[in-house]
Every structure is written in structure tokens, then in C-alpha cells.
Amino acid sequence: MAELPVIHVAAGAIKNQQGEILLALRSPGSHQGGLWEFPGGKIEPGEQPRQALQRELREELGVEVEKCRPLIRVSHRYPDRKVVLDAWLVSQWRGELHGKEGQPLSWVLPHELHRWPMPAADKPILNALNLPDTYLITPPGVESRERFLRQLEKVLESGISLLQFRVFGLEDRQLEQLAREACLLCQEHDARMMLNGSVVLARKTGAHGVHLDRRRLLSSCSRKDYPDLLLAASCHDARELQQAQHLGVDFAVLSPVLPTMSHPDAEVLGWGRFQELCAEVSIPVYALGGMSVDLLQQSWVRGAQGIAGIRSLWPGL
CATH class of the missing domain: 3.90.79.10 (Nucleoside Triphosphate Pyrophosphohydrolase)
Structure with missing residues (x-):
């Protein structure tokens, strides 16, 4: 041929x-x-x-x-x-x-x-045009529901328009209630909330989409399992990025790009490898790991949609 x-x-x-x-x-x-x-x-x-x-x-x-x-x-x-x-x-x-x-x-x-x-x-350009250049990930632990929601409202007022609700350690009922309240705050500020969890929980809480962790990404078979929802995935290597593209996600997060305090011993990709991996797929990819708003321009040059972060984007961390 x-x-x-x-x-x-x-x-x-x-x-x-x-x-x-x-x-x-x-x-x-x-x-x-x-x-x-x-x-x-x-x-x-x-x-x-x-x-x-x-x-x-x-x-x-x-x-x-x-x-x-x-x-x-x-x-x-x-x-x-x-x-x-x-x-x-x-x-x-x-x-x-x-x-x-x-x-x-x-x-x-x-x-x-x-x-x-x-x-x-x-057509992949359409996704990139409909996504912001910054993707906030909430801290995984919640000590006070009221403080969490106050901090969330603060970041939404600062202009964050896309975030991932990623909270662990709560009972199912507490998690569902907090996610529902967070989603209502997002709607009030014209922001979209991705839920790191099941489709069922996303539906119950009114989330705009589902963010797949590595386990869910590799076990997912069809984009049809997520009808009418935004779909994103966490990736760490070429295989996972290819799976994300095959599944038809709207965007991916690739990490860790640089050393990060939350995972100090993790092997980092570096900007060079990040750029190589982005070039192998045709989906928007956010850079995660050691990111700050000062690195936004660098991320664009390296092929990213923008930056994703927890510590650098959430007040009080």
C-alpha cells in the first residue's frame, strides 16, 4: 500500500x-x-x-x-x-x-x-476553543464543608471556569451533598464542574462532566457510557493518552510535568517529553505537576491547552 x-x-x-x-x-x-x-x-x-x-x-x-x-x-x-x-x-x-x-x-x-x-x-479545534487555559483541581481532603465552599467561591470569583471536584475520605452521603453544593456554586458563576467519580454520582449532583482516573480510563470501553457529559481523563504516559483519544475524551491531563510537593518522589516527564506526548494525540491536554500561572505561556509553546493545578490555584494551600 x-x-x-x-x-x-x-x-x-x-x-x-x-x-x-x-x-x-x-x-x-x-x-x-x-x-x-x-x-x-x-x-x-x-x-x-x-x-x-x-x-x-x-x-x-x-x-x-x-x-x-x-x-x-x-x-x-x-x-x-x-x-x-x-x-x-x-x-x-x-x-x-x-x-x-x-x-x-x-x-x-x-x-x-x-x-x-x-x-x-x-473538529478537535472546537474542543480547544471551548475550554479555558486553566483547570482547577480541588484539594482531596475536606476538613470543613463551610471553609471548602468559601474557598471554592473565591476561586470562581477570580475567573476559574472549569474545575475538577476531587474529594476523598467522606461518607457517600456527605460526598454527594458537598458535590451538589459545589456544582450549584459553579452554575452561579457560569463555570463547569467535572466530577472525579462515577457517572451515577455525576448525574445525582448535576455535574457537567466526568473526570476519569487511571483505573476508570483503562477500564472504560465506550464514549456512549457518558452521554451528554463532558469527559476528561488523567494520563501519565503514551498508552494512557492513546486510550483517552480512542475513548473520545474532550480533554486530558498529563502529569507530572515538573517536580511537585504532593508527589516529591514521582518521576517527572519534563517539558520535552510532555511536548512529544502531546504531539502524538489530537486532543487538548493540560499540563499538571509543578504548574503555576507563570508557566501558562510555556505550556502553550509545548503544545498544551494550558495548566492544571491544585496547590497553585486553590487559596490557603
Whole structure:
């Protein structure tokens, strides 16, 4: 069997001040013609992805990119070719944006992007656009329910919009009640709560999704077991990341990237290995272990959706 040609593409998820993302319609005669896409094009020999992005957006839309960052890298196999897509989030540009090639353009809110017909290679970008750059994990121990909820409200007021409820050591009834109260707080602040536990408990408490630990990840068989829920997984190596992608999770957490106080003896991946592992899958991946907000930019450069953390994001730890 002949090896498929590999097409390396740079694409821009251009975001305006209203939070909308720009889509362009592919010409009918092109590959995947008639579908909506994130503007961009092939990376020429000798070009870096960012250089290609700047050139393509200048040629297609008549604008100069002033501010952008890596978003996600996607590999997708079509029947006739393999596409490697370097997607960038573009937040600032210069010039009047218009379709220089006559292509129709449309601004779309991120949560509505799934309604637009797109090439399959573009679809993992939708998850990345609908996730924040910071993922909070609650401390595992709760000494005082009232203090826990006060601290949770404080982090939600600071802007955290995605968190994992991960609490151990409580009786089932206490755990369910605390998770329900935490979820109500999240809803009041337009945040989403992932429950580290069973689907049944997630349903009972109103959680927006389920976060799988290693055991649940490796024993899960189908995404259909988690209908209408966000799904995430904790991963530590290539095998677990591949299982997460095969299962169809919305995002993963990969750890430990750097030394951490909670697991001082754990073997760390380091940024180099983290980047290699992220490049092997086409799902958003958060970096966990030794993270702080100061490392957010570093995480993007290394292929992460952003950072995940407990100690650095939770008050009083």
C-alpha cells in the first residue's frame, strides 16, 4: 500500500472582541470543498508554522497578525492524504479583514461552531476553543464543608471556569451533598464542574462532566457510557493518552510535568517529553505537576491547552 502524502497546514482561529471565531467557506472545487474552515493554508518548505500563518492570513484575508499563540496540533488521516494541522489562536491583527479570494466569511460563537459543517481535521479545534487555559483541581481532603465552599467561591470569583471536584475520605452521603453544593456554586458563576467519580454520582449532583482516573480510563470501553457529559481523563504516559483519544475524551491531563510537593518522589516527564506526548494525540491536554500561572505561556509553546493545578490555584494551600 502506497504511503499517503502528508500535508502540513497552519490555520488561524481568529477571535474578535465579542468572543466570536471567524470561519471561511472552502471553494467547491477544493479538497473538502463546500465546508467551513479556520482560515489558513499549506506550510511551505523552510517555513515555520507561525510564518505560514502570517503569510496565509495576509494573502486570504488582507490582515497582518499582531498577536497569536499556539492552540492545538491535529493529525488526521483522510482516504487520500494525511493532514497535520497547526492551529493558532489569533487575538489581534492589523488591517480590514475581508475575503480577498471572494470566499464567504462568518463570525460564530465558540459554543455554536459544532453546528457548522467542517472538515473532520478541524473538529478537535472546537474542543480547544471551548475550554479555558486553566483547570482547577480541588484539594482531596475536606476538613470543613463551610471553609471548602468559601474557598471554592473565591476561586470562581477570580475567573476559574472549569474545575475538577476531587474529594476523598467522606461518607457517600456527605460526598454527594458537598458535590451538589459545589456544582450549584459553579452554575452561579457560569463555570463547569467535572466530577472525579462515577457517572451515577455525576448525574445525582448535576455535574457537567466526568473526570476519569487511571483505573476508570483503562477500564472504560465506550464514549456512549457518558452521554451528554463532558469527559476528561488523567494520563501519565503514551498508552494512557492513546486510550483517552480512542475513548473520545474532550480533554486530558498529563502529569507530572515538573517536580511537585504532593508527589516529591514521582518521576517527572519534563517539558520535552510532555511536548512529544502531546504531539502524538489530537486532543487538548493540560499540563499538571509543578504548574503555576507563570508557566501558562510555556505550556502553550509545548503544545498544551494550558495548566492544571491544585496547590497553585486553590487559596490557603
